[in-house]
Amino acid sequence: MTLKSALYAGFAAAMSLSLAACGGGETAAPEQEAAPLDNASRLDAVLAGEHRSDEERARDEQRHPKETLLFFGLTPDMTVVEVYPGGGWYTQVIAPYVKTGGGKFYAASFPAEGASERARASLDTYRKTYVEAPDIYGDVEMTTLGDGHHIAPEGAADMVVTFRNIHSFMGRGNQEATFEEFYRALKPGGVLGVVEHRADGADLPHDGSKGYVYTDDVKALAEAVGFEFEAASEINANPADTKDHPFGVWTLPPVRRSAQINGEDDPNFDRAHYDSIGESDRMTLKFRKPIAADGALLE
Numbered sequence: 001m002t003l004k005s006a007l008y009a010g011f012a013a014a015m016s017l018s019l020a021a022c023g024g025g026e027t028a029a030p031e032q033e034a035a036p037l038d039n040a041s042r043l044d045a046v047l048a049g050e051h052r053s054d055e056e057r058a059r060d061e062q063r064h065p066k067e068t069l070l071f072f073g074l075t076p077d078m079t080v081v082e083v084y085p086g087g088g089w090y091t092q093v094i095a096p097y098v099k100t101g102g103g104k105f106y107a108a109s110f111p112a113e114g115a116s117e118r119a120r121a122s123l124d125t126y127r128k129t130y131v132e133a134p135d136i137y138g139d140v141e142m143t144t145l146g147d148g149h150h151i152a153p154e155g156a157a158d159m160v161v162t163f164r165n166i167h168s169f170m171g172r173g174n175q176e177a178t179f180e181e182f183y184r185a186l187k188p189g190g191v192l193g194v195v196e197h198r199a200d201g202a203d204l205p206h207d208g209s210k211g212y213v214y215t216d217d218v219k220a221l222a223e224a225v226g227f228e229f230e231a232a233s234e235i236n237a238n239p240a241d242t243k244d245h246p247f248g249v250w251t252l253p254p255v256r257r258s259a260q261i262n263g264e265d266d267p268n269f270d271r272a273h274y275d276s277i278g279e280s281d282r283m284t285l286k287f288r289k290p291i292a293a294d295g296a297l298l299e
Contacts, residue, residue: 051092079159166221241277
């Protein structure tokens with residue numbers, strides 16, 4: 001089944017009812033269309049699409065994309081910015097989903113200028129995979145975060161989402177400017193959705209160097225630029241994650257590091273314990289750009 005057919009599998013076919021007329025003839029009743037798929041069913045159809053590999057689907061169990069996106073309030077008519085999409089695991093879900101409702105998708109990545117050859121190659125791969133496949137992903141527009149670039153036109157986005165990236169912003173020292181850019185890109189009333197490895201309950205540095213970030217630090221960053229905290233969810237919690245791993249969060253799946261960054265992997269490293277934990281314990285937070293009573297943006 002193709003993605004397109006999967007998306008519309010939930011629609012009932014139009015039906016013609018034959019009624020016997022008194023004079024012996026037959027008259028067809030008007031065709032009636034079933035109601036369109038609701039948001040959850042649309043997400044189910046996208047998640048089951050053939051554009052996703054079995055390996056990618058297997059991660060749904062620990063990443064909970066349907067529950068996470070519904071918690072954020074995503075609807076298919078939205079303009080959405082995904083920040084630092086990486087290889088596009090979430091792009092494969094969000095972009096086809098908003099395509100079904102006429103929405104718009106921006107993918108905001110790091111600046112290519114000054115990036116390594118490997119990093120530039122990853123941007124090129126992303127472009128070929130998603131931008132050049134509009135039949136599946138719709139109108140995907142790549143933008144840049146940082147160095148004076150903007151992730152979307154000011155006030156254009158209904159939602160900005162970032163998955164497991166805030167520690168990277170901290171590592172670059174641009175976390176405040178990054179949250180300011182999120183705020184700038186969103187419409188008044190727009191939503192910022194955050195999923196991040198959670199440091200709470202552990203004795204870890206506050207600089208994100210282990211890949212984990214404290215919930216209160218994320219809230220402080222968001223609220224400092226004007227966001228209002230709306231809700232938190234335990235959708236992506238993992239109580240088995242002790243957070244005391246030798247190579248930070250990257251010791252766990254899916255990275256499964258057995259050496260420090262840029263080091264040579266240890267073939268004798270015992271992975272059993274870390275693999276049994278699964279993916280990290282993650283916070284899932286929803287913020288909103290406020291609206292004044294008269295509909296104007298609150299400063």
